[in-house]
Amino acid sequence: KPNEPVYTRSQVALNDGTDNKPTWVTYLAGVYDISSFKAIHPGGHIIGQAAGADVGGFWEVWAHHHHSGKVGGYLEELRIGRLVEGEEEHSTDDPYDSEPIRDPSVQTIFMERPYCSETPNKALNSAYLTSPSALYVRNHAPVPECAWEPEDSTRESNVQNHEVCFERVQNGTSPTLKVSDLQSRFGTVTVTSILQCAGNRAGEDIKNTGDSGFTGTPLERITVGMLGNAQWSGIRLSSILPALYPEQCGKAKEHGGGEWHVVFEGADGYEGSTPLARVLDPRNDCILATHMNGEPLSPDHGYPMRALLPGIAGARNVKWLQGVSLSKVPVDAPWNEYYYKNSFGEQIQQLPLQSIILNTTTNSQTNKLSVSGVAYSGGSGNAIARVEISTDGGKTWSSANIKNEEIKKDQSNKSFGWVRWSANVSAENTTEVCCRATDSEGKTQCEISPKQRGYIYNGWSKVEVI
Ligand code: MTE
Ligand code: MO
Structure with missing residues (x-):
């Protein structure tokens, strides 16, 4: 003009x-x-x-x-x-020019910018613990400056020196604490937990409920792999928070914790919050994690530190953690206030009870079908009591074998990791196989779960057999 x-x-x-x-x-x-x-x-x-x-x-x-x-x-x-003329130019630096080097063969990639992928079924099915290189990645922005080489020997000391700011609720200076200080003051623990994006199984959700939350985006291709299971080591938030926010945590304990939320801030500008009561309960094993399966976190998974909130949607497990604060309302950030909300307008927090078929193999000699997969209880942390298989669309069910012997026993008295299971059923006239899990309280999965804007689908896992 x-x-x-x-x-x-x-x-x-x-x-x-x-x-x-x-x-x-x-x-x-x-x-x-x-x-x-x-x-x-x-x-x-x-x-x-x-x-x-x-x-x-x-x-x-x-x-x-x-x-x-x-x-x-x-x-x-x-x-x-x-x-004015001559001032129009802006920097043309590419914010994505220092992304970690990724092996494109170990993940199924949905988007490059921001990087978003799922874990292939084979990797999910092949071990109790998912390897960091195969674990799905959900970024919303470039990986913030924290690049390290795979062989870099300074990684461990960089983790120790990383600082997190704990913002004061009222006036007063906000302490910035080093990871090494947090470790020596509060100790470290290891917890086993799945990590799952709220959008996992979006493809089945679209097909079975007509939900259109992801339609037309690269994420409509999500199958079952925005998921993994790992051992996470770090510092308990149920120890850190009462020491740094004694007043609010004291009140939260008295009143069931209703009024406060813990806000986590990532170095990429991403933020998420989870009710304080959840994070304060030591049985929920919420930690500030520095290690995955005994190794410092990889750049894509939040190096040097991330929130790891077992049973809580991936979206609240903020990576590249640089700030923690308490708030009386959920944090006003798009991933909290617009995305990752359910149909009632609430932030999705707890993941649902889940079971997933990862592989089916027909043995033509024995005419048997072997089926295997995983199951977990999500936010409740209940144990999985049984996993059942049906080849007649849910009219009759038979029990799968759960590999209890490989389940890691952490400090926790809840179960946030998955169980792996397998079953052999007759392949005779079988065109489809489905599974459902039941937890220790008798809760079980429904055939099709309600529409939730594309999120937290947990209907029976169904797979066609050829
Ligand atoms: N934290 C930051 N800082 N930035 C992000 O984009 N994505 C969130 C969460 N934490 C995200 C984040 C989402 S939606 C998910 S599902 C998990 O990280 C994915 O963790 P992963 O990439 O380690 O698998
Ligand atoms: Mo996510």
């Missing part, structure tokens, strides 16, 4: 949304007032981080927020002018 107002970058910088000023950003040569956008759009929070400056970097970083093209459209409506 030839007659539109012209601004310098310094003028734009003054309007950074502080002290009741509007929030302006630039994109290419345009100047935009995003004050209203910030309030209404889930991505507005992110773009708001560019307040007073160029939004180009955020545009690239949060590429997934505009695969609908919507953000670009909104932005044009908010245009208030352009930059």
Whole structure:
């Protein structure tokens, strides 16, 4: 527009949304007032981080927020002018140029930017503990600066020196604590737990419930592998939090913990929160994890530290952890306030009871079908009492063998890791096999679970047999 107002970058910088000023950003040569956008759009929070400056970097970083093209459209409506000639250029640094080197053959990749993948069935089925290189990855942005080489011997000491800021609730200085301090003060523990994205089994969800939460995105291809089982080592949040937030934790214990949420902040700008009561209960084994299966976390899984909240949706297990705080309301971040919410508008926290068929093999000699897979109780941490198989669409069921001997016994008195199971059934006239799990309280899976915006599907696992 030839007659539109012209601004310098310094003028734009003054309007950074502080002290009741509007929030302006630039994109290419345009100047935009995003004050209203910030309030209404889930991505507005992110773009708001560019307040007073160029939004180009955020545009690239949060590429997934505009695969609908919507953000670009909104932005044009908010245009208030352009930059003076000669000030239009913005940095063209590629925020994805220091991504970890990944072996494309060990995971099924859905997206490269941000990187998102699932664990192949073979890797899930081949061992009780999933290897870090095969474990699915769900990033929403580039991996923040923490790159290390696989052979790097400084990894362990970098973990020890990593710092986390524990923000004060009221006034006062917020202590920033080193991992080594946390370790010597509170000790370390190892817990066995599955990690599962709330969107796992989205493909079956779409097919069986018509849920359209993921339709048209690369995530509609999710099968059963946004999942893995590992031993996680770190520091108990049920020890750290009462020491750092005695008042709030004391109240939370008295009142069942209803009013506070623990907010976890990642170095990539990602945030999530989980009710304090869940995190404070030592039986829930919530930790700040530094190691997976005895090794420092890999860059994709949150090196040097992540929240590991057994039985809680992957989305709240914040990686590249740099900040912890308490809040009376769930944190106002898009992954908490827009994504990963159920149909009642609540943040998805606990994962449901689950069983998954990972392999079927027909033996033509014996005319038997061997079926194997995994089962876990999710948020309840109950033991799995039985897994059953049906070849007649659920009319009759037979029990599978659970490999109890390999289950790791941690400090925990709950079961957050999975069990592996196998069964042999007749292959005669069998065209489909399905499984369901029942936990120690008698809870069992339904044939098809209700629509939840594409999340936490846990109907019977059904596989066609050829
Ligand atoms: N933490 C940060 N900082 N950034 C992220 O993008 N993704 C979340 C969670 N924590 C995410 C994050 C989601 S949705 C999931 S499912 C898990 O991390 C995935 O963990 P993984 O990549 O180690 O498997
Ligand atoms: Mo996720």
